[in-house]
Amino acid sequence: MRSIFPILSFLYATAFAVAEPVLSKPFLTPLNSTTGWIIGNGLWNITIGDVYGKKLFYGGRDLIGDAVGHYQGYDGENNFVWTSASIYKETPEYLDVVFSATEIDLHWIIYPDQAGAYQYVENKALPTLAVLRTLFRLDNTTFTHGRTNIKDDILPPFSDILASTKVQDETWQRADGTFITKYDFSDFIRNLDFHGVYGSEFGSWYIRPGRDYLNGNHLKQELTVHRESATGDAVELNVIHGSHFQVNSSATFPVGKIWGPWLWYLNSGSTDDAAERAAQEFASWPYSWLNDSDYQSRGSVSGRLVLSDGRPAANASVFLGDNNSNKSTLDQGEHYYYAATADSQGNFNISDVRTGTYGFYAWSDGGSIANVSTTFSRNDIAVQNGDETALGLLTWETQARKPIFQIGELDHKALGFRNGGLLYQHALVAQSPANLTYTIGQSNESDWYFGQSALGAWTVLFDLAAANVSSNGSAVLSLSLAGYSKGASLDVSINSNLLASLTSTTLPNDPSLYRSATIAGEWRYFEFDIGAGVLQAGTNSLVFEVTNTTLWRGFLWDSIILEWKE
Template identity: 50%
Template sequence: MAPRHQLVPSLGLASLLCSTASAAGPFLTQTGTQEWVFGNDLWNVSQGASYATKLYSTILPGEDLVGTAYGHYSDIDGATLVEYTNASIVASGDDWIDIAFESTDVDLHWVIFDDLQGAYHYMVNKATPSLEILRTLWRLNPDLFLNGRTNIKDDILPPFSLYANATEVQDETFELANGTVITKYDWSNFVRYRDYYGVYGPDVVGSWWIHPSTEYFTGSQLSQTLTVHRESSTGDSVQLNVFQDTSHFRVGAYVTPPVGKIWGPWLWYLNNGSKEDVEQRRAQELASWPYSWLNNTAYQTRGAITGTLTLSDGRPAAGASVFLGDTDTSIRPLVQGTNYYYTTQADASGAFSFPDVRTGAYGLYAWSDGGALADVYTNVTLTPVAVTAGETTALGELAWALPAGRTEIFRVGDFDKNASEFANGGLPYKFNVTSLSPANLTFVVGQSDVATDWYYASSALGTWTIQFEIDEAALAGYSANGSTALLSISLAGYSQSQAQNVDVNGVLLGTLDDDVLTSDPGLYRSSRISGEWRFIQYEIDPSDLVAGTNTIGFTITRFTEWRGFMWDSIFLEWQS
């Protein structure tokens, strides 16, 4: 028998393609040119140049968990397969080995422990091109992995038979004969709010991703991407692991990760399909992070940051979203993707903390997440912030400036960069809910309710009107001292090729269309919360307002199916 934790000489495929391997403990065996078998006493995988095409486990002895599906692979931007030219054991401990599969662009590591069903993965950048998406994924046996589960959705994957007579209306989105639509985007989620996700057969088998940290994910709290789905062309059960993504649900941006960047480690976990078991395993992983077995100085060297955010009117910034990202503030937090990133929410006193942060320089960003800050549309940016090994960087009290001389006339919706509070907004993801929004509506300030009378998105040709009152004395006073009104429009997303005119009492203020707004795919990819946030302001002369009843109008003049404007908040203020 071969020594433990060493490269095993070729034993031939026939002796290894079974529910357990012949080597004791974790092993790696080269079986041909760019062909390997590896695993432990509980599972083993057959790896080729790009695809791992066979997976056996003691959970289902003798059953190939890949079957006719494609198996495990990695790719760049969903198009360029990662090709492995060499594999070797690069580190080991008493009960584990670290196998590096080498390629031109990245090295993918499998860290295999004696008694673990599954393995830890991490990827190290060598020479990736400028990219939007980097991912690994399993495409597994559809006869075994019947269900998908995320922190939002837990359901049967659409049966493959449904796709036979369906019409593809966009990428992996199909309309059935009865008018219903199935789409992979209904399984999306916000990457920093995941617990665990995967595909499973209840009480039979499950394949799961557990990410104990989100430091290697791109973007801010509003970053969304794909998780699981049914592959329409083959029927494979797909378990996606998209950790680098500056494209889905936002205005895309290409980034070039630095050499040596580590994505991960995360845990790929196999079990009998029990969700309770995965929950327990996740708790164990959270308690173990950062992992002691990863012998990388930059990974192990960490510090912390603390601070308190206070608004200039004296309020604590309770519940604010706080993001630790790039020092380059010209890059939007939603598409920052070269560095490591951390998110948190301030507590009721405005205090926040970031433990276990990799050392280096960061930019700190904060914005309203609604609630007590629903009227706050300014933000905080502080850069650079240094994180030093073994130390806590105490930023103290940070001042959050509010615009001076502003008096609110009305506000529709909370400023939180999402559309959740409006009619039909929020979770779960669902395709084409925009079609349920009316073409015309009137929202009366002080009478109408945002939860029922203002919809999360406008799409159809027509006019949405906000009706509000201005006191005669107030109008005269503000006019006399030279004040103007300021209309602020906060959009949670915009998908072309929609166009709408904005007016006050019939006087055109401007046009919002793809000449001034770049499209994001949030609406047509099933999101009812956000795509990419935009903020537009129009100054209004008091002569365009009247004492008594006034209107702000939003008139859709160009319509494209499934597209439109996703709302966050609309403010009107006096500015002195």
């Protein structure tokens, strides 16, 4: 009797072969009679008109349906109009298709076996702008969930938005008092591994390794995904230059600046699969396939930061940014940027830095240097291709003052305070009390709240010995704000002596508090001299009184430091 196993093996192999996707070369196909093109491969394809990409087919399904689709634009709805599409480069491995508008070129790098494509944008004639983005708006029934590295949840149902009351930009209040807002899916973009929208059968993801083309420092936050309020579309945002949580991001870019490349990736909706792919992409950056001499020309910067009192600048935030800039590191955005963290000994090494001349900046990220209110900067840091720029030992001058007390670590963040560091959520500052008393030596850091907004006074009580008052006399009060949202005023006084009034007329607005932030907006720092005779032996009071307020606006706290002036 002849064995049946070879027959079964043949049938199994045949069935397996049929189950494998049929791959085809990447393609660009112009449409007849109207402006438009189809691009893709054997796994997916999308039809792109003069502005919008529609009819995204993958896995036998149109993933856009009645949604708006794929498009690019700046500052609201200034969307790019494609005047041409052409094959920029074709290799045995991939096809590079470039879509051209007056302002930019958008490249799609399409491999035959890849569900999705790499993309990058090159500046041709962009105006000065604050927001630059690419995005997909996808079918609202297929894509039910959104995912970032800190939030993985259902997108608010469109029916909930329609049944709720709008209370501010893209924010609605339900009948039960809870809120719906697109800002609750925001994130610190330099921490993102991947983000996107997904459902039970499909997922669409942005994976952005490198990130040197993004504006801002470690605390740069942006929108990621949300439910579109007018149509219910599932929105997958790729904000590559943005301003939603900072004072200013208006920038004028050099011709030829490249944003990207990033990977737009399609799958079955598996977050595990997307995570695995993200790990591969991060390991592959900088991409060897991008044949651009400026992109490939890179070096590194290393050194060691030590404080002037001898302490290593342990875990300090370090940043390579604009040279000789008068902008905050959060607001810088015209060129390329590198955010890193020093080790426990103050050592840092920033690799794969594009060649050029940079400013180098450092500041406390808490921990053993949480009392350091000064920052470090050095300009004219030249990076050459293939070389290490060794800065050697860098001495960071501290404020060198004797402490009286400190509330909160100085790290530019509201962590450690009540509600500080919770997930993004609208109106959280409304839970902060109008009046509060904090007693040094008795109260805990968590007794102070992350944000102050309501009319009322927060009072800090502290005792001083007569010997300290007589020998020292004058002092310095340092206030570090993690953010400030315009519409509130704060009087700062000590023992009934007014030190300062912080108001909207002198403080520029960042939208952190009213856009769901619980950690940071844009950092501000103030020092106020306290003359001899103001502090007294026994109990003293430091008062922060909100004298004017607007709902959900106010002050996001970082640290309060009182020191003897020496």
